[in-house]
Amino acid sequence: MTKRDIVIIGAGPAGLAAAVAAYNAGVKDILLLERDREAGGILNQCIHNGFGLHRFGEELSGPEYAGKYIDMLKDTSVTLQTGTTVLDISNKIVSAVSEANGFEQIEAKAIILAMGCRERNRGPIQVPGDRGRGVFTAGAAQRYLNIEGYLVGKRIVILGSGDIGLIMARRMTLEGAQVLAVSEIMPYTNGLSRNVAQCLDDFGIPLYLSHTVTNVIGKNALEGVVLSQVDENMKPIPGTEKHFDCDTLLLSVGLVPENELTRTAGIELDPRTKGATVGEDMQTSAEGVFACGNVLHVHDLVDYVSAESERAGKNAAKYVLDARSEDESKPLPITSGANVSYTVPQRINTANVEKAVDVFFRVRKKIRSGEIAVESNGERIATFKREYLAPGEMEKITLPKVLLDKAEGSITVAVNENEEVAP
């Protein structure tokens, strides 16, 4: 068994940023495990631009963004081991397998979980119909197109208006495919508004809101799909069926944090985020095990993944270097109040806070104008005004230490609606 100070699982944007931050915070013995052939994770297939505006102040493509972090790791002692799949984590022992090293076990002082997420597929959303070739998740089609160089189809319908689906609508159009429709079951899009404008509107691709796929036709290979309008309970309305002749249905219906290792390690998961519960230091319920990026909760922007992961890396380093506060006080849980579906972190140990804590959350519905209320023990400790809140866009508030010191028992984050969006 080998020993390492920090083992990071996953060398996508989260793992890379965590590695850089942990190294810069003084830990030199870091092993970064990646199952793919190279570091970068999903960024490698995201060849469009729009990454890095917040983090680097410039617009980068996915591979360029990943490249920035890979460059930061050059000339450091961080070991990147690709082609390696982690099988199991138990008691800080990481079991992994690779073609180069075979089966190996590594004992770590700290572990950072950065496994990312996977796409929700046809199963959970139960699209009925035939099961021939031609139903792909948008990301799988993106990999075929941008990494392997193949178009999965020529006549495309996209279900779901998540960002990957929107990006793929434009990308496939540019490669000569015809995107016939983007269908979204909700009355609003789930992707970033800039993507709706740049990927659909600019190319005249029709967006069908409050519509879903109610049949998939084609025994061996897809021949068509049926779209139906849905009512306010998201039930298809008979008589609204529209048939589209197509050879491909792309699904862009959400991402799910990939926490199988976390679950089998017995680490507490939040049923709302489907990721681990963490404190302000990104530490999970298992001491010395940290989590960051899309394995923790699904982000809209990689820039936020990097920022979060740098926090995880820095705190993992602190943990290894034994530089953390001795304060054993109980962390304050953060609960989700009105219109808030979840928060990350889920708890704050105020004693560990240096200046401030960023709290990320999503709202349950579209809110044109809202007031974010932070309360503790029945008392308002902070108020933030925000315009245009939507489930598709993650919100962030920064709680300064001075405010947190006023908190007792627990902290609640709620959004009070000033005025509802007209339907």
Add this chain to the structure above:
Amino acid sequence: MYDVIIIGGGVCGAAIAMYLSKYDVKCCLLEKDNDIAIGTTRANSGIVHAGYDPEPDTLMARLNVRGCELIEEIASKMNVPYRKTGSMVIAFNANDEAHIRELYERGIANGVRGMELLDKEELLKREPNLSPDVTGALYAPSAAVVNPWRLCLAMAETAAKNGVEICLDSEVTAIEKINGTFRITAGGRELDTKYIINAAGLYSDRIAELVGAKDFTISPSKGQYYLLDKTSDWLVNSVIFQCPTEKGKGVLVSPTAEGNIIVGPNAESGNERDDVSTTREGLDFVAAEAAKTTKLIDYRENIRSFAGLRANSDKKDFIIGESALCRHFINVAGIKSPGLSSAPAIGEYVIEILEDCGMLLSEKSSWDFAEPHVCFAELSNEEKAEICKRNPKYGNVICRCNLITEGEILDAFNSHIKPRTLDAIKRRTGSGMGRCQGGFCGSKIHELICSYYGIPAEKVLWDKNGSYIVAGKVGADND
């Protein structure tokens, strides 16, 4: 001239081929599709029934009980996913309880061992997640779950290893009778044989028609299912049936051999023979029926909905035997439930039938099962280390959800019946059958197929012929 040609590469055809391969006979199995186990065998509940359902003194009763024993043996020899979970038939009222007592008596008559009638308390102790409305159950410990296509492949590979020719893409389109023998046209070839075994499943009446011996009709009955992620494995420990009705054994909730949970099927008649589409109504019906068994099913954990077709016939029992209308033409047809459970016993029984027809069978001096496939995920840490040293390709994980390695996929390529499609590899290894449904590993396996067969990516099939995965290379002429 073949001694025997088997038509149909489902679980029955494969079982017959395996038992025939023990003898010195020139035998060939014809399958219309590009892989075996691709019809009824690939989409069913995967249950090895204990044998209390069939009426005593039927073929079904005898072959089910015997098949149940044989499957356990074959599964252990060939590393086929199999778990002896036992089964429960649950009751909700006095009528049901009378019914399960009847099943118990029938089970005794059929030779089923170890059955118990459980009261509510005992049932809920063993299956705490069932509906509180249950009143008792019939428990049968010999019932099991098996991966049906892996069972079929294991038997077909064993047949192939022992000299049976497996011919894929060989749809039988004509059969001519010539001086007491047959000339079969299949996949553009002509093959002569002394005996025909008609194990063509959903198409067996059409095959019988080709020799003018159609004295039965197949009417497909569709069943729809949900397959839940392994994260739902806490739900039930054994196969949970409701009381059977005229229409079938009803909606079950059961673990699968791999540790998922399966919920289904409904029963719809009047389908086309290749219609395995799911419908909202069908799936909703299944969910509503299953809710009687347990209210705790979370359908957000569903990883795949699918449908299969039962090859129901107009006869009550299985149709197994030499056709009354055509000499040396042996039907193995109308193999409805408990067909999977009975399959190996049907294989054994067909040998007896051939002997009764006057065929002289001499046993080979040596015969053995095909080599079992490695299942990397099931190995201990020490075994994992060892096998990676032997072949580093076992260290390269291709399917992350089910932990399937490149080594296992290469083993499949080198097996007796070579997989040619993405789905064929999925059936052999379990790749792409997990929660991401091939989202991550699909393109990697695609690449492995290209490199093994030396074919371009555009030529690789998803599943059946014509189902090309990609439409074309980027930058190529898009018209």
